[in-house]
Structure formats: C-alpha cells, structure tokens
Amino acid sequence: MFDLYGFGHLLFEGTLVTIELSLAALVCGLVLGLAGAAMKLSGLWPLRLLAGIYTAVIRGVPELVVILFIYYGGVILLNKFAHSLGYVGYINVNAFTAGVTALSLTFGAYATEVFRGAIAAVPANQIEAARAIGMRPRTIFRRILLPQVWRFALPGLGNIFLIIIKETALVSVIGLDELMRKADLAVGYTKKPFTFFLFAACIYLSMTAVAMLFQRGLERRANRGVAGRPMA
Amino acid sequence: MIREILTAAALALVCAQGAQAENIRIATEGAYPPFNLVDSSGKLKGFDVDIAKALCAEMKAHCTIVAQAWDGIIPGLKAGKYDAIIASMSITPARKKAVDFTAPYYVAGAALVGPAKSDITFTPAGLKGKTIGVQRATTYAALLKEKFPGAKIKLYDTVDNQNLDLKAGRLDGVVAQQVVMYEWLKKDGGKAFAFKGKPFLDPKYIGDGAGIAVNKGNTKLRDQFDAALKTIMANGTYAKINASYFPFSIAPK
Amino acid sequence: MNISVMIGALPDLLGGVALTTELVALALLVGFVIALSTALARLSGVAVLRWLATAYVFTFRGTPLLVQIFLIYYGLSQFAFVRDSVAWVVLKQPFWCTLMALALNTGAYTAEVFRGGILSVPHNQIEAARAIGMSPVTAFRRIIWPLAIRQALPAYGNEMILMVKASSLASTVTLMDITGVAQTLAADTYMPIEIFTAAALVYLCLTYAMTQAIHFFERRLDVTRRRS
Numbered sequence: 242m243f244d245l246y247g248f249g250h251l252l253f254e255g256t257l258v259t260i261e262l263s264l265a266a267l268v269c270g271l272v273l274g275l276a277g278a279a280m281k282l283s284g285l286w287p288l289r290l291l292a293g294i295y296t297a298v299i300r301g302v303p304e305l306v307v308i309l310f311i312y313y314g315g316v317i318l319l320n321k322f323a324h325s326l327g328y329v330g331y332i333n334v335n336a337f338t339a340g341v342t343a344l345s346l347t348f349g350a351y352a353t354e355v356f357r358g359a360i361a362a363v364p365a366n367q368i369e370a371a372r373a374i375g376m377r378p379r380t381i382f383r384r385i386l387l388p389q390v391w392r393f394a395l396p397g398l399g400n401i402f403l404i405i406i407k408e409t410a411l412v413s414v415i416g417l418d419e420l421m422r423k424a425d426l427a428v429g430y431t432k433k434p435f436t437f438f439l440f441a442a443c444i445y446l447s448m449t450a451v452a453m454l455f456q457r458g459l460e461r462r463a464n465r466g467v468a469g470r471p472m473a
Numbered sequence: 474m475i476r477e478i479l480t481a482a483a484l485a486l487v488c489a490q491g492a493q494a495e496n497i498r499i500a501t502e503g504a505y506p507p508f509n510l511v512d513s514s515g516k517l518k519g520f521d522v523d524i525a526k527a528l529c530a531e532m533k534a535h536c537t538i539v540a541q542a543w544d545g546i547i548p549g550l551k552a553g554k555y556d557a558i559i560a561s562m563s564i565t566p567a568r569k570k571a572v573d574f575t576a577p578y579y580v581a582g583a584a585l586v587g588p589a590k591s592d593i594t595f596t597p598a599g600l601k602g603k604t605i606g607v608q609r610a611t612t613y614a615a616l617l618k619e620k621f622p623g624a625k626i627k628l629y630d631t632v633d634n635q636n637l638d639l640k641a642g643r644l645d646g647v648v649a650q651q652v653v654m655y656e657w658l659k660k661d662g663g664k665a666f667a668f669k670g671k672p673f674l675d676p677k678y679i680g681d682g683a684g685i686a687v688n689k690g691n692t693k694l695r696d697q698f699d700a701a702l703k704t705i706m707a708n709g710t711y712a713k714i715n716a717s718y719f720p721f722s723i724a725p726k
Numbered sequence: 727m728n729i730s731v732m733i734g735a736l737p738d739l740l741g742g743v744a745l746t747t748e749l750v751a752l753a754l755l756v757g758f759v760i761a762l763s764t765a766l767a768r769l770s771g772v773a774v775l776r777w778l779a780t781a782y783v784f785t786f787r788g789t790p791l792l793v794q795i796f797l798i799y800y801g802l803s804q805f806a807f808v809r810d811s812v813a814w815v816v817l818k819q820p821f822w823c824t825l826m827a828l829a830l831n832t833g834a835y836t837a838e839v840f841r842g843g844i845l846s847v848p849h850n851q852i853e854a855a856r857a858i859g860m861s862p863v864t865a866f867r868r869i870i871w872p873l874a875i876r877q878a879l880p881a882y883g884n885e886m887i888l889m890v891k892a893s894s895l896a897s898t899v900t901l902m903d904i905t906g907v908a909q910t911l912a913a914d915t916y917m918p919i920e921i922f923t924a925a926a927l928v929y930l931c932l933t934y935a936m937t938q939a940i941h942f943f944e945r946r947l948d949v950t951r952r953r954s
Contacts, residue, residue, distance in 0.1 A: 247513045254515070300887070301933035302926040303894035305905055310926065313545050313918035316552040331553050403787075410790035414898065416542040418515075421792060426511050428800070429504055429633035432640070432661060435801035442789045442797060449788040544913045551916060571916050610913035627900045628910060634800070638900075641803035643818050 243440050248427040252437075255423030256444055262337070262409045262419060263448075266344035267402055273345055274352025274398075281357050292353065299350035305411050307346065312339040312415040340412035340419075348405050355397035359390040392463040399456035403449050410445070420444060496535045497694070498555035499525050503540035504631040507656045507718055508561045511540065523714045524578055524705075525559040528685075531701035531710075544610055544630060547571055550688060557687050557694060561650065563612040563680035573689050575698045577682030578711075579723040582672035583613050586639070586654045587646035588665060595670030600624040603645035606635040613648045616678040639666065652723060682725050731920040735911050739928050742904035746932070749821075749893045749903065753828035754886060760833030765840035779837070786834035791892055794831060799823040799899045820899045832889050839885060843878030844870060876947045883940035887933050894929075904928055 245252065280292035299307065316334040323332055334342075363386055371381045413422035424441040428434045501509040501521050509519040517538055529536035541549050543560075550558055550572060564574045585595040585605075593599055601623030607614045609628040617626050629635035632649055636657055639647050647654070651672045658666060673679060685702075687694045705711045706724065715722055767779035786794065802808045802817055816822045847870050855865040875882075897906035908925035912918040 251513065251515050298926070298930065301891075301930040303891040303905060303929060305894045305897070306908070306922055306926055306929065309905075309909070309912075309918070310922040313548045313552070313912065314922060316554065317919060320553065333554055335554075407788075407790040410792040411895075413792070414542070415545065416540060421790070426504075427513075428637075429506075429510070429631065430513065432637065433804060434637065434796065435804040438793055438797045438801045442785075442793045445790055445793060446785065446788040544909060545918070547916050548912070548918050609910060628902075628906075629900060630898070637800055637803070641800075641818075642809055642814075643803070643820075 243436065245436075245440065246427070246431045246433070248423070248431070248437070251423050251427065252420065252440065252444070255418060255420035256448075258337075258417065258419040259406075259409050259421075260448070262340055262344065262412065262417075263402070263406045265341045266348050266405050266409075269341065269345035270348025270352055270401075270405070271398075273349025274356050277349055277353030278356035278360060281353060282360060296350045296353050299346055304343065304347055304408050305414065308340065308343040308411055308415060311343045312336065315339060315342070336412065336415050336417035339415060340409070340417050344405055344408060344412070347408065348401055351401045351404075352394075352398060355394050355401065356390065358397070359393035360386070362393045363389045388463075392460075392467070395456065395460050395463055399453070399460075402452055402456070406448055406452060407445065496537065497529065497532075497557060499529075499536055499538045499557045499559050500541040500546055500549060500555040501525070501538060501558070501560040502543045502546065502631075504543070504633050505561055505653060506633075508653065520579075520714065520718050521559050521561055523717075524711070527705050527710050527714060528559075528698060528701045531704050532697050534697075542630065543608065547686070550686060553688075556691070557685055557698070559685050561653075561683045562686055564682060564684040565612055565615070565680035567615070568680075568686070571689070572686040573691065573695050574684035574686055575695055575702060577684050577725040578702055580682035580725045581650050581652045581723055582674040583616055583648055583679050584651040584654050584672045585646050585648050585669045586658065586662070586666055587669045588642075589667040591645065591669070593646050593669050595673065597621050597623060599670070600646075604643070606638055606644040606647040608632050608635055608649065611649075612679045613650070616673065617648055620673075620678060636661070652719065727923070728917060728920050731915065731917050732924040735908075735915075735921050735924045736928075738907050738911060739904055739925055742902055742907035743928065743932070745896070745901060746890070746893050746903040749825060749828060749896055749901075750886075750889050752825055753832055753889055753893070756825070756829035757832035757836055757889075760829060761836035761840055764833060764837035765844060768837065768841055769844060783834045783837055786831055787838075791827065791831050792895055792898065795824060795827040795895055795899060798827050820896075820901050824893075824896045824899060824901060828889065828892060831892065832885060835885050835888075836882060839878045839881045840874065842881070843874035843876075846877045847873045879940070879944050879947060883937070883944070886940065887936055890929065890933050890936060 277292045277295060280288040281296075283289060312334065316332075316339075319332055319334060323330075367385055367389075368381060371385045376384070409419055410421040413419055413425060416422065420441055424437040427437045431437070501517060501519075503509055503511045503517055505519070505521075507519050509517065509521040512518055517540060522538060525536065525538055538559075539555060541554070541560075546558055546560060546562075547568070549555065558572075561579075562568070562574075564577060568574070585593070585600075587593045593603060597620065600617075600621045603624055604627060605617060605621075605624045606627045606629055607617055609630060614626070614628060617624055627638075627644065629638070632653060635644075635647050635649070638644050640661070646669060654668070658668070685695075685698050687698070711724065712722075715724060764779045764782060767775040768783070770776060798817070799820060808814060808817065851869055851873065852865060855869045856862075860868070893903060894905040896903045897909060900906075902910070904925055908921050912921040915921065
C-alpha cells in the first residue's frame with residue numbers, strides 16, 4: 242500500500258520512541274496527578290494554591306510553548322539551580338527528557354482534576370464506616386478508596402492518555418527522533434509529504450485504537466461486580 | 474519512584490562526567506543538504522559532517538555529532554548542550570555578540586531562486602510585493618529584512634520545507650545559500666526553476682563565510698579548531714572533501 | 727530573568743494575538759456547523775450517514791493535529807492535479823489550510839460533546855413535544871437543542887479553550903501567530919526563557935478571558951439560577 246522508499250525501518254524506530262515517550266509520560270503523569278489531587282484536597286492552603294497555579298498554567302498555555310520553554314529554557318534554569326546548590330558539572334536536558342517532562346506536566350495537570358473528581362465521588366459515609374469498624378487510614382486508602390477511585394478515574398485517564406499519544410508529535414519540533422520527525426526527515430529526502438504524513442497518521446491511529454481497546458478492557462475489569470453503567 | 478529519581482540523578486552525573494573528558498560534542502542541523510543531512514539509515518552526513526570528522530581526526534579528539542533544529546542551535550550551545558556548531562553558520566556581527574567563531578571554512582553567497590519563467594530580479598524593486606521564502610534565524614532572513622524591505626517574507630523552519638513550498642508554487646522565490654540552491658536545482662528543481670540575478674556577496678549582510686561556533690570565551694577549543702582547519706587545508710584533506718561534493722572550490726580565499 | 731526583554735517582546739507578541747484570535751474564532755464557527763451535522767448524522771437512522779460520521783470522528787480524534795496540518799499543507803501540494811485545480815486558490819494559503827485542519831479537528835471533538843448533550847435529553851420531553859403536535863424540526867429547535875447545549879456547555883467550553891491552545895500549531899506552517907512570533911523572537915534574541923514566558927502569559931490571558939466568557943454564558947443558560 243505504501244512505498245516507503247527505504248525509510249520503513251526509520252519510521253519503525255520512530256514509532257518505538259513515540260511509544261516510549263507516551264508510556265514514560267503516562268507513568269510520571271499519573272504520579273504528578275495523584276500528588277496534585279492530594280495537594281488540592283489537603284488542608285494546607287499553600288499546597289492548594291501551588292496545585293491550583295500548576296493546573297491553571299498548564300491548562301492555559303499551549304503544549305507547544307511548554308515544550309519549547311522546557312527544551313530551550315529548562316536547561317538554563319536547571320543548571321543555574323544546580324550551580325546555586327554548589328554543583329560544578331553540567332546537567333544536560335536532551336529532547337527526550339524535555340519531551341517527557343512537558344508531556345508529564347500536561348498529563349499531570351489534567352489527571353489532577355480527574356483524580357480529584359474521582360476521590361470526591363467516593364461516598365464519605367463509606368470512609369466513616371471503614372473507620373468505625375477500626376480500619377487504619379492506610380488500609381482505608383488501599384482497600385476502600387483506591388479501588389473505587391481507580392474505577393471512577395479510568396475513563397478520564399484514558400482520554401488524557403489518548404491526548405498525550407497525539408501530543409508526542411509536538412516533540413518533533415525540538416528534534417526528538419520520534420515518528421513525526423522521522424516522517425519529516427523522510428519527506429526532506431524524498432519530497433513526498435503526502436505519502437509519509439499519511440503513513441504516520443495511520444500509525445498514530447492504530448496506536449490510539451489499541452490504547453482505546455486496552456482502556457475498555459481495564460474499565461470492564463474495574464467495574465466487575467458493579468451493577469449498571471459506570472458512574473463517572 | 475524514589476529509585477527512578479536516584480537512577481535519573483545517577484544518569485545525569487554520568488552524562489556530566491562524560492562531558493568533562495576530552496570529548497567534543499558538535500551540533501549540526503541535519504536538514505541542509507548537501508552540507509548536513511540525515512540519510513535513510515538515520516546517519517548524519519554531508520560536507521559539514523565530513524569537515525567535522527576531518528578536524529576531529531586532526532585534533533585526535535573523540536567527537537559526537539548531534540542533530541539540532543536550526544532555531545535553537547545557538548541557544549543550545551549557550552545552554553551547554555554541546556561544545557561547538559559546525560552547521561554552515563555564517564559569521565555575522567549579530568552572531569558574534571552571542572558566540573565566538575573560528576576562521577571561515579567555506580564561503581558562499583546568497584542567491585535568489587524563482588520559477589524559470591518569472592521575471593523576478595534580485596533587487597529591492599524586483600522583490601517588491603513578492604512573496605519570498607527564507608529560513609528563520611538565518612543571515613538570508615536578516616538580509617531580506619534590511620536590504621529588501623518591500624518583499625513579503627515567509628519564514629520556514631528548514632530549507633527543505635521552504636523549497637517544498639517553492640515547488641508547490643506558494644512562493645515567488647526563495648533567498649538562500651547559493652551552493653545549497655545549486656544542489657537543489659540540480660537534483661530537484663529541474664528546468665522549472667532557476668537562479669535569478671547575481672548572487673549577493675556583501676559581507677556586511679551575509680557575513681564572512683561559514684565558521685565553527687563555540688561558546689564565548691572558549692578560546693582553547695576555538696584555537697584547536699583553527700589550527701586543525703589550517704592543517705587540513707594545507708595537506709589536501711579539505712580539497713578532497715570539497716571535490717567529493719562540488720566541481721568548484723568553496724574554500725575561503 | 728530579564729524583565730525588559732519580556733516587556734520589549736510584548737508589542738510583537740500582541741501583534742500575533744490578532745491572527746490567533748481570528749483563527750480560533752473562525753475555526754470554532756466552522757467547527758460548530760461541522761459538529762452539529764456530524765452529531766445529527768451519528769444519531770440518524772440512515773446507516774451510511776452514521777458510518778461516515780463515525781469514521782470521520784474516529785480519524786480526526788485518533789491522529790495528531792500536527793499530522794493533520796502537515797497533510798493538508800505540505801501533503802496535498804505533492805500532487806500536480808491539486809496544484810492545478812481551483813481548490814489551490816484556497817490550499818495555497820497557509821491560513822486556510824490551518825483553518826481547515828483546526829475546524830475539522832474541533833468539529834470531530836465537538837460532535838461527540840453535542841451527541842452526549844442530545845442523548846442526555848430525557849425521552850419523555852421529546853415524546854411530550856411530539857404529542858402536542860410539534861414537528862421534529864420544531865421539537866429539536868425548541869426542546870432538544872436548548873436542553874442539550876446546556877448539558878454540553880461545560881465540555882464545549884473546554885473544547886473552545888483547547889482550540890486556543892491548538893492554534894499554536896499554525897506556527898509550524900509559517901504563520902505568525904503568538905507562537906510563531908515568539909519562536910522568531912527567541913531565535914533572534916537568544917533569550918528563550920524570557921520570550922516563551924511572555925508568550926505563555928499572553929496565552930494565559932487569552933484562555934482566562936475565554937473561561938470567564940464561558941462561565942458567563944453558563945450562568946445565563948442556567949434557568950434554575952436566573953433571577954426573575
């Protein structure tokens with residue numbers, strides 16, 4: 242169907258980088274999202290303020306600008322900070338690190354809201370009941386809160402992950418050799434933009450399709466034993 | 474998570490230490506054929522890359538060459554992502570404020586290329602009202618802005634994309650480096666496009682040729698490059714590389 | 727951080743605001759029409775329409791906007807027959823190509839939002855409307871749509887804000903929107919931190935203003951809170 246002019250394996254390598262990038266952003270973003278939600282629900286106002294600023298900034302600024310800022314500016318800020326702590330060497334921020342950082346920050350900001358909603362959706366009387374029968378806070382978190390939060394949060398998290406897969410393409414702008422940039426290189430060589438961008442589009446489409454199927458499977462698992470439609 | 478942070482910190486330390494050894498990191502663009510480009514196996518090659526390798530061999534240094542988007546190539550150097558830029562960068566007064574340059578390793582003028590049939594000329598009057606493509610953050614962009622203010626300038630991230638649009642008919646012409654356009658006309662432009670007017674050579678606008686950029690104050694590395702450059706020009710290595718790309722000499726006089 | 731560089735960049739960046747606003751407004755307008763037709767097609771009884779609409783939504787929601795812009799801008803110009811056709815008058819301009827990509831993209835997302843809103847309208851309301859003799863068109867215009875849009879407004883508002891952010895990709899096809907101006911300034915001044923921070927602030931103001939406007943409309947449409 243596609244004549245790739247010998248660039249097939251290059252595009253395959255790019256696809257692998259795109260997958261790595263998405264998964265790394267997923268893991269770091271989940272951690273950031275949980276931390277953000279915990280901060281937003283905490284009793285300390287400085288924490289709430291900090292989390293509020295974080296989500297407001299990320300949700301209001303284009304990802305492309307965040308990526309450009311982290312790649313070009315982040316390295317300068319990071320080294321200034323490290324040197325002020327007395328470090329003499331040089332810390333590099335490569336395109337992959339910058340990309341994962343930017344995408345994780347995005348994922349984290351949106352996940353913060355999803356987790357916050359999911360935690361709030363767990364009925365308070367369940368937690369009271371758990372406490373009444375003498376469960377410790379850690380046990381409550383693990384056995385009452387987490388399974389339900391997971392269930393409520395899954396649809397939202399799945400949507401964010403789909404967004405992140407697509408946003409990995411933006412990291413090509415700072416020269417990370419992911420799928421989009423490889424396609425761009427192939428275009429520079431062969432002058433066949435339609436062929437290569439269409440091919441890239443097909444790969445992205447299959448990736449999001451697989452992610453959607455996976456999400457559906459996870460949701461079905463998380464909803465075992467729950468009557469009717471998922472609530473969140 | 475803690476383990477991940479520790480691993481990342483350890484990796485950062487390793488990278489930082491690697492930089493302290495006698496290892497020179499060189500950036501090039503990778504989208505400026507035939508001077509620097511990425512081939513279908515993903516490797517960097519081209520005139521700039523060959524010169525970089527010859528210089529490193531001469532300096533007996535271990536070099537790693539990385540591709541970096543043109544827009545950010547000077548910020549990247551200043552931020553310490555690499556030690557030198559060998560990417561057909563023209564030596565201009567504006568850039569000299571930000572980085573230090575070696576002596577030029579080649580010279581080429583600015584040329585206007587347009588559709589063969591068009592009567593566009595490389596003069597302020599000839600470019601008036603014409604849509605001209607040029608690469609962002611280049612001497613050619615600065616030249617257009619200052620010397621040809623009547624032109625409608627469209628800025629591109631790479632010369633490849635600029636030429637795609639020229640071929641697609643979105644532009645009345647492009648202003649770019651003469652040799653790059655010579656190669657494009659030979660390979661891709663065919664008979665439909667041609668050089669228009671005489672190449673522009675005024676060093677006031679296009680600089681004193683392409684040089685190797687290092688960070689301000691890094692005179693040690695600059696002197697090493699300058700010495701190696703002199704040697705490869707004297708011992709015939711440069712001429713050999715030149716001949717493998719172009720039937721004419723681009724060596725600075 | 728050099729504050730004077732940031733302030734010096736502001737006039738240029740504000741010049742980019744005009745283009746960004748124009749792109750977003752037009753994309754939302756065209757996207758709205760596409761979205762409403764697609765949502766109705768997805769809910770229609772005609773299988774072909776349903777199938778076409780589903781395929782469109784799946785493709786445009788499943789691929790990156792950057793790929794869509796590049797396909798339309800650089801991709802289509804690969805073919806001589808496109809360059810020789812009448813459509814080239816439009817496709818020649820990066821503005822129209824970007825607008826097309828943005829509108830098709832937001833159309834696909836918004837279609838899902840509208841579909842959800844329409845599905846949320848209680849069935850008995852529709853039955854009641856039909857029972858008192860309203861035609862399907864009148865029932866849609868006077869009963870279904872007002873209820874659906876109220877339900878969909880929060881999600882639609884989010885999509886509008888995402889459009890402001892998405893418009894930054896116009897910079898990748900030579901347009902001088904806020905991001906395009908910022909990239910050029912950053913490359914010219916070698917001061918990326920200052921320039922991109924200034925650009926981020928401009929975007930924040932834009933998205934903040936938009937959020938406020940959406941809240942205003944949400945309150946106005948919320949009849950339960952309206953004082954009378």
